Structure formats: C-alpha cells, structure tokens
Amino acid sequence: MSSVPSSPLAAPAAAAYDPDARLSALAWLRANLFSSVWQSLLTLAVAFVLIRFFWFVLDWGVVNAVFYTTDPDVCRAATGACWAVIAEKHRPMLFGLYPYDEHWRLVLMMAIYLGTVVLSLWPRCWNLRFLVPLWIVSSLSIGVLMFGGVLGLRYVPTSEWGGLPLTMLLFTGTVLIGMPVAVLLALGRRAPLPVARGVSVVFIEALRGVPLITILFVAVNVFPLFLPAGVEVNKLLRITVGIAIFFACYQAEVIRGGLQAIPRGQYEAAASLSLSYWQTTRRIILPQALRISLPAITNHIIAAMKNTSFVIIIGLFDILTATTAVMQDPLWRKFYIEAYLFVAAVYLFFGYALSLYARQVEKWIASGRI
Amino acid sequence: MTQSAKPGPSADPVIRMSHVSKWYGHFQVLHDVSLDVRKGERVVVCGPSGSGKSTLIRCINRLEVHQSGQIFVKGLEMTDNVKNIDTIRRHIGMVFQNFNLFPHLTVLENLTLGPMLTRQMKKSAAEDLAMHFLRKVRIPEQSGKYPLQLSGGQQQRVAIARSLCMEPEIMLFDEPTSALDPEMIKEVLDTMIELAESGMTMIVVTHEMGFARTVADNVVFMADGRKVESGPPEEFFGNPREERTRAFLDQILKH
Numbered sequence: 001m002s003s004v005p006s007s008p009l010a011a012p013a014a015a016a017y018d019p020d021a022r023l024s025a026l027a028w029l030r031a032n033l034f035s036s037v038w039q040s041l042l043t044l045a046v047a048f049v050l051i052r053f054f055w056f057v058l059d060w061g062v063v064n065a066v067f068y069t070t071d072p073d074v075c076r077a078a079t080g081a082c083w084a085v086i087a088e089k090h091r092p093m094l095f096g097l098y099p100y101d102e103h104w105r106l107v108l109m110m111a112i113y114l115g116t117v118v119l120s121l122w123p124r125c126w127n128l129r130f131l132v133p134l135w136i137v138s139s140l141s142i143g144v145l146m147f148g149g150v151l152g153l154r155y156v157p158t159s160e161w162g163g164l165p166l167t168m169l170l171f172t173g174t175v176l177i178g179m180p181v182a183v184l185l186a187l188g189r190r191a192p193l194p195v196a197r198g199v200s201v202v203f204i205e206a207l208r209g210v211p212l213i214t215i216l217f218v219a220v221n222v223f224p225l226f227l228p229a230g231v232e233v234n235k236l237l238r239i240t241v242g243i244a245i246f247f248a249c250y251q252a253e254v255i256r257g258g259l260q261a262i263p264r265g266q267y268e269a270a271a272s273l274s275l276s277y278w279q280t281t282r283r284i285i286l287p288q289a290l291r292i293s294l295p296a297i298t299n300h301i302i303a304a305m306k307n308t309s310f311v312i313i314i315g316l317f318d319i320l321t322a323t324t325a326v327m328q329d330p331l332w333r334k335f336y337i338e339a340y341l342f343v344a345a346v347y348l349f350f351g352y353a354l355s356l357y358a359r360q361v362e363k364w365i366a367s368g369r370i
Numbered sequence: 371m372t373q374s375a376k377p378g379p380s381a382d383p384v385i386r387m388s389h390v391s392k393w394y395g396h397f398q399v400l401h402d403v404s405l406d407v408r409k410g411e412r413v414v415v416c417g418p419s420g421s422g423k424s425t426l427i428r429c430i431n432r433l434e435v436h437q438s439g440q441i442f443v444k445g446l447e448m449t450d451n452v453k454n455i456d457t458i459r460r461h462i463g464m465v466f467q468n469f470n471l472f473p474h475l476t477v478l479e480n481l482t483l484g485p486m487l488t489r490q491m492k493k494s495a496a497e498d499l500a501m502h503f504l505r506k507v508r509i510p511e512q513s514g515k516y517p518l519q520l521s522g523g524q525q526q527r528v529a530i531a532r533s534l535c536m537e538p539e540i541m542l543f544d545e546p547t548s549a550l551d552p553e554m555i556k557e558v559l560d561t562m563i564e565l566a567e568s569g570m571t572m573i574v575v576t577h578e579m580g581f582a583r584t585v586a587d588n589v590v591f592m593a594d595g596r597k598v599e600s601g602p603p604e605e606f607f608g609n610p611r612e613e614r615t616r617a618f619l620d621q622i623l624k625h
C-alpha cells in the first residue's frame with residue numbers, strides 16, 4: 001500500500017491504488033503549508049526566497065564561476081565565484097607556515113592520522129592488544145614526520161606548525177586529555193569523599209564561568225611564571241591542555257547528567273556482588289552513563305573541533321587563521337569568501353562525519369552491539 | 371512436609387541481629403530488632419508496607435547502615451570496617467524486587483561479572499558456572515540475550531542465578547515476586563523452593579503466605595519498625611498471639 005509514491009501531482013493516477021495516500025498527501029499539504037491565508041502567503045514567500053537563493057548559488061557558484069586560473073585578473077573579470085583561489089592557495093591554507101618543501105610529510109601524517117582514527121572508531125578493532133600498539137606506532141610516526149630531525153628529515157619546531165594537521169592534533173589532544181578528565185570530574189562531583197566533591201565542584205564551576213580565551217591566556221602567559229627558572233613546557237602543549245580542561249568542565253556536567261540517570265538499584269546490585277567502587281564505576285555505571293549522555297557528548301566534541309582556532313593566541317595558525325593570513329595577499333584578497341567557504345566545507349566534512357558516526361554508535365547501542 | 375524436603379537447620383546462628391535500631395533523620399525505622407538465623411534456616415519476613423522489612427534485611431549486607439545494636443554474620447561483626455563489609459557481602463547474595471540486572475550486559479555477562487571480578491575466576495570457568503546456574507533456574511537458552519528482552523519472571527530467575535554464581539551461603543530476597551505478573555510468580559517461587567530444598571540459608575521478605583507456610587522454618591511479622599511476633603509457620607498461621615498479626619493475616623489471606 002504505502003509503497004506507492006504519493007506525490008500530489010501524481011495523485012489522480014495513484015488514487016486508483018491508494019486513495020488514502022492521495023488523501024494524506026493533500027491533507028498534509030493543506031494542514032502544514034496552506035492551512036490559512038497567512039500560512040499560504042508565508043509558504044509562497046519562503047518558496048520564493050529559497051528559489052531565488054538556489055538560483056543565485058547556481059548562477060554565482062557554477063554558471064559564472066572561474067574554476068581554474070593562475071591569473072587573478074581572470075577572476076576579477078568574472079561575475080561569479082573564483083574557485084581558482086582554492087587551487088592557488090590551498091597549500092598555505094591547509095598547511096600554514098610549515099615549510100613548503102616539507103608539505104609531503106603533512107600529507108603522510110594526515111593519512112596516518114585518519115587511518116588510525118577510522119580504525120579506532122570501528123568496533124571490530126576495539127581490542128587493546130590491537131589499539132595500543134596502533135596508537136604507539138602512529139603517534140611515533142606522526143611525531144617523526146611533524147618534528148623531523150631524524151632519518152634525514154629537516155627539523156621543524158612547533159612554532160612553524162599550522163593548518164589542518166595542527167587542527168587535527170589540537171582536536172585529538174583535547175579529546176584524549178579532556179575526556180578522562182571529564183569523567184574524573186563527573187565522578188568526583190558525586191563521589192562519597194567530600195574532598196573529591198569539593199575539588200571537582202570548585203574546578204568545574206570556576207573554569208566554566210570564565211571565557212576560554214582567559215584560560216588560554218593563563219596557560220600561555222601566567223602559568224610559566226609559576227615554573228622554576230629554566231623549566232619550560234612547550235607552548236603548544238600548554239594550549240592543548242588549556243583547551244582540553246575547558247572542554248572537560250563542560251563534558252563533566254554532561255556525564256554527570258548521565259550518572260544521575262542510573263537507578264540506585266544498579267549500585268545496590270553491584271554492592272551485593274561485593275564489587276568495589278572502581279569495579280562498579282568502570283563496569284556498571286560508566287558504560288550506562290556514557291551511553292545515555294552520548295548525544296550531548298558528541299555535541300561538545302564537535303564544538304571542541306572548532307575551538308582549536310584559539311591557537312592563534314600563541315601565534316600559531318590552524319586552518320581557519322591560516323586562511324585569514326593567506327587571504328591578506330592583495331592579488332587574491334577579493335576572493336576571501338570562496339576561501340572561507342572552502343574552510344567551512346572542511347569543518348563541515350569533519351563535523352558531519354563525527355555526527356554521522358555518533359548516530360551510528362547510538363544505533364549500535366540500541367541493537368546491543370556495543 | 372517430609373524431613374528430606376525440609377532439612378532441619380543446625381544450631382549455630384549464621385546471622386545474629388541483636389537490638390538493632392535505625393533512624394532516617396528523626397524517623398525511627400527499626401526499633402530494637404533482634405533476630406537469629408541458623409545455618410540452613412528459612413526465615414520469611416512479612417508485615418504491612420512501610421513496616422521496615424526491606425530496611426531490616428538491607429542492614430544485613432549493609433546496603434543500609436544501622437545506628438545501634440549489633441549485626442554478626444558468621445561471627446564477624448558488621449561495622450564500618452571495609453574489609454569486614456566485603457567479607458560479609460561475599461557470604462550473602464541478594465535478590466531485589468526490581469531485579470536490578472545490568473541492562474547493558476547480556477545474561478551471561480551479568481552472571482560472570484561477579485565471579486571474574488571478585489573471585490578472580492577465569493572467563494571460561496565463570497561461564498561454566500553461569501551456565502550451571504542458568505540450567506538450575508531453567509533458562510540456559512537465554513544466556514545471549516539482554517535482560518530487557520526477557521519476561522519479568524525470567525529476569526528475576528536470572529537475578530537469582532547471578533547471586534548464586536557468587537556461591538553465597540546466605541540469600542536475601544526482598545519481595546522477589548512483587549513486581550511480577552501473577553502468571554510469572556509461580557516460576558520464581560518454584561526456583562526459590564528448589565533453592566530452599568538444597569539447604570540454602572534464606573531470609574525472604576514476601577507476601578506469598580503459601581510460600582511461607584510450606585518453606586519457612588520461622589515467620590517474622592513486622593509492624594512500625596518492630597518485630598511484633600515470630601514463630602514456626604504452624605503456630606504463626608494457626609495461632610497468632612498478637613492482635614496486629616491476626617489483623618494482618620485476616621487481611622492478606624482474604625485474597
């Protein structure tokens with residue numbers, strides 16, 4: 001029955017097979033789009049705007065666009081978009097200040113990174129005997145590729161890192177440091193020990209209350225004052241930890257929400273099996289709490305991806321700030337919109353991939369696979 | 371009732387509660403309750419809702435903390451001492467009204483978790499043990515399912531098997547059939563009767579008076595946090611001494 005397509009235009013033909021479908025399609029249109037004069041006007045107005053918008057996108061982005069040229073004047077002459085700017089500038093946008101001749105190392109690094117991440121997200125690989133060696137090997141190779149200084153590779157200090165690889169490293173560092181801290185803070189806030197509770201509450205409330213930029217300022221400018229003379233902690237590391245801690249404070253509250261949803265009976269059943277606090281937490285409580293809060297956790301992880309742009313305050317250029325810098329070039333400056341659209345597409349790609357994955361995880365959970 | 375179906379309890383008390391009192395704030399839930407349970411004895415605790423039955427048995431494995439009086443399990447006193455609590459809990463299994471199975475684990479994982487974590491059993495040995503007890507409660511074919519895929523009666527039998535996998539000497543039941551549809555009550559009671567016949571020491575909070583009559587060695591009646599009356603079932607049901615007991619029995623046996 002319901003497999004008959006019920007487009008309102010095809011309704012008379014479909015009617016013979018499925019009068020309900022025709023009725024419901026028309027009824028749906030009437031109820032949702034044309035239920036009153038005002039509603040109808042609004043529907044028409046929105047349709048007009050949408051059509052105009054798509055027409056513009058087509059006209060500007062495709063019909064009159066310049067897709068390839070090395071001459072900015074060709075772009076200036078055109079009335080459409082200048083996608084050529086991406087081909088022209090993609091390397092400094094994607095790789096920032098990293099030495100031009102060494103960009104191949106970053107391409108290799110990103111391949112290793114993405115491969116490792118994709119494997120780690122795949123349930124069939126969730127086995128420490130596989131994941132631990134995998135992460136050790138790929139971290140080492142990524143370190144060698146990024147820093148160099150061995151195997152005949154030229155040494156590149158962190159002050160010259162940038163672009164998408166920097167975004168990836170910051171993001172990964174944020175999540176890998178931030179998630180465990182978030183879990184500990186969330187547990188601490190509900191711990192039986194008053195000291196743990198106090199520390200967690202003060203930590204979370206104090207850091208959630210200030211803007212990220214303030215935390216980063218402290219991490220970069222104030223924190224070194226407390227170190228003994230001669231001791232130096234890498235700036236990039238400091239800023240990663242700063243972003244991670246900020247991330248952790250929000251994430252901790254999300255996880256706490258999940259913890260609160262666990263019925264008391266679960267703790268009691270675990271206690272009656274004489275499981276210890278940590279056994280109960282690790283095997284009974286956290287697996288359930290993290291599943292419950294997964295949608296909100298994903299939300300903050302995606303937000304963390306975008307917070308990586310704050311590295312600008314230590315003069316490092318992630319993909320967004322690298323693009324801003326690149327687009328200062330007077331020859332191409334006019335086409336900054338196209339360049340930013342490119343960056344947006346990169347963010348969208350990773351952000352959307354993350355949310356698709358999170359949705360898949362929810363399905364796996366619902367089907368009992370994990 | 372033959373002697374073999376109902377092996378007599380031995381003389382030494384495995385649980386001794388003496389003059390136990392407990393308060394929630396200013397509200398006293400338990401008033402000076404004393405109770406001895408000997409090895410192999412089956413005690414049924416009954417009484418109106420809110421009379422402190424759950425609180426009483428939950429004090430025995432310290433899901434609740436009593437404030438005065440003493441509780442001994444196998445000669446060990448229940449105090450704040452974490453090691454004692456742990457040792458005592460290892461001797462005691464508990465079955466809850468709402469089953470409290472771990473919903474994110476399969477039936478088999480629910481059963482093997484305790485033995486693997488607290489008794490350092492190898493996975494294969496723990497699984498053998500789990501299957502043994504799943505056969506005992508007659509649902510070995512459900513081992514791969516998740517708790518929420520089972521009926522209430524099946525879930526409660528899994529919960530019983532989960533406790534048995536810890537090989538406890540004492541089993542506490544807190545209204546194990548109260549959350550069940552009538553047609554499932556019998557399968558759980560049958561499982562409990564078999565357990566009783568195997569000589570397990572049991573304290574059962576229940577309103578199933580038929581179960582109390584056939585299985586109990588001692589029936590305890592609680593009201594308002596006090597142990598009002600206790601005695602063997604023949605006496606308790608045949609000739610209750612206290613007016614409150616009679617009123618309670620009249621009411622509950624009418625159905």
Ligand SMILES: Nc1ncnc2c1ncn2[C@@H]1O[C@H](COP(=O)(O)OP(=O)(O)O)[C@@H](O)[C@H]1O
Nearest residue numbers: 394397399417418419420421422423424425426
């Ligand atoms: N956590 C608690 N805080 C305060 N009062 C409680 C708590 N738990 C139980 N009570 C009260 O203690 C009394 C006895 O409860 P309970 O032992 O559950 O009774 P029963 O199992 O006989 O129905 C009830 O009046 C109940 O309201």
Ligand SMILES: [Mg+2]
Nearest residue numbers: 423424425545
């Ligand atoms: Mg109760």
